[in-house]
Amino acid sequence: MKKKIELLAPAGDLERAKVAIRYGADAVYLGGKRFSLRSRSSNFDLKDIREAVRFARQYHSAIHVTVNLIPHDEDLEGLREYLMDLQEAGVTAIIAASPTIITEARRWAPGLQVHLSTQMSSTNLECIRFYQQMGVSRVVLARECSLEQIRYLAQNSPLEIETFIHGGMCVNYSGRCTLSNAMTWRDANRGGCAQSCRWKYHLLEKDERISDADRPFSMSSKDLLAFRYIPEMIAANVASLKIEGRMKSAYYIATVVKTYRMLIDEVLQHPGPLSAQQIAYYEKEFAKAENRPTCTGFLDHIPDHRDHLYGVNGSGVTHDxxxxxxxxxxxxxxxxxxxxxxxxxxxxxxxxxxxxxxxxxxxxxxxxxxxxxxxxxxxxxxxxxxxxxxxxxxxxxxxxxxxx
Ligand code: SF4
The missing domain is CATH 2.40.30.10 (Translation factors)
Structure with a gap:
């Protein structure tokens, strides 16, 4: 059997972290109440993080914590203590974007691995080598990488490579968006994104409305569904396959994690491309969680209008x-x-x-x-x-x- 690849699942609270682990995740990522981009919706205090680690260890699974805020000076108070607490709690890795947080983590909590957040838009070997010097051990690639680029980077990188395979995508793909800042004064890079991209807008050219009055304009990418490329990612030596969705329900997490678990185990047993029959089967299984329209992101082409949803949300679940x-x-x-x-x-x-x-x-x-x-x-x-x-x-x- 080929070397194990990590299936990394999201969790918005302790119940969902346990569901993800029971249903087959090798690791779970979650955000604390501070220093994380989804801090407004986080339910994890330090006590919950300790319990998540204790539970994960029973299943030989790991806990990663997002510390991916882009901090201003006033945001840094308490960071050092927080990192030391995470280390003491037994967390395996933090996911960070800011050089300040990376440096502080290496200095004060060297027992924590540092994984570089996708926020940093890593798309080439030179930048991976740069982050290696800072003590980063894994890089989460930018969503803008093609399958060919992921293959090249995973085979040549001195650091582990993690890549997204599933879930919702921000229309700005790797983030760093200021739409929410402009519309609501809530800083997307400091945990406050109001998802302003999905609001309904009227488009005007000069003073003339060019959007349909009954169907206002909104911006939303179709969700990523990359399961058919998993054989290639495993063969390319990708270390970790990441599912997006810390806001998703326990049912969603269970369905998606279990389906990827089955698929990955099947590919590890029988490497090679998926058959048409396997693709049809897994497509049906993923649709039981949610059948919002999906696309393959940047993996096999540059996304265009066919990969976006305009004026519709399009969410739906086939199996309640x-x-x-x-x-x-x-x-x-x-x-x-x-x-x-x-x-x-x-x-x-x-x-x-x-x-x-x-x-x-x-x-x-x-x-x-x-x-x-x-x-x-x-x-x-x-x-x-x-x-x-x-x-x-x-x-x-x-x-x-x-x-x-
Ligand atoms: S407003 Fe939309 S595009 Fe901007 S960060 Fe938030 S989800 Fe992403």
Missing amino acids: FLGLVLDYDEGAQQAVLQVRNHFRKGERLEVFGPTLVNQQFLADEIINEAGEQIEVCNKPMETVRIRIPFAVSAGDMIRRGQAR
Whole structure:
């Protein structure tokens, strides 16, 4: 078998970090409440980061923490202590962009690896060598690199190479955008992006409106879906494959991580290009998480109008997340389920889990907390018992068996 490649997943809180690890991530990246570009939405205090590290170690997984703020002087207070705390917590790596943060980390927390953020738009060997001198051990390439360039860099770089394979993309690709600063006074490079690119705008040329009145103009890239290039990335010696999406749900994380886990393990066992049958199968599996329109970014061509969404958001999920398995009684063939979405008796449902092959069943018996047979589950977070004719485990998830 070929050398292991890291599958790196995002997490917006502790629950999602644990889901990502259980479903097969080799490492999880998360942001603390300070010094991170998504700090406004972070739920990770130091206690949670310690717990994430403890949990990850049980699965031989690792925790990376984003410290990717572009700091002004007044932002630096407490940085040194924070880096030392992360080191003491057992974090494997920080993801940083600022030379100040990189230098401080190397000086005060040398036990932390430093991974260079994609914010620094690394696209060539010379800049990788430059960051090597600063003590960086891995470079997250700019999203603007083609597959050919990724291959060249991964094969010749003195440092590990990490590259994005999946998820939402900022229309400014590697970031460093000031649209949010201009529109809201919220600095995108200091954790405040208001996603102003996705607002709806009217376009004017001189005083004449040129955008459609019913369909205002907005800017949004289609999401990245690069799974078909994974055989090439593994063969090229890429160290880490990164999924974007710290704001995504636990269901999304579970579905996407599990699908990449299966695919990567399959490619490691049987190297070589994916067959048409494999591509069709994995496309269907990824669409169960979300079927927002996708593209391949810069991997095989320079993105143009066909890779952008104008005036539409286009999000949708083909298979709704219906419930989380809390327990299973083998004798009674009943699962205890925490309901997350509306479903009815008589529907065909699908269970999937970290180690379970996706299996379908008919929801022919649902019992509520009062012990009554019910026809409909429509109270989120209600606990019900549901008959499942095969063994499932706590942490498995239930979704619709067919797209709606
Ligand atoms: S406003 Fe849009 S393009 Fe700018 S940083 Fe935020 S998400 Fe990216």
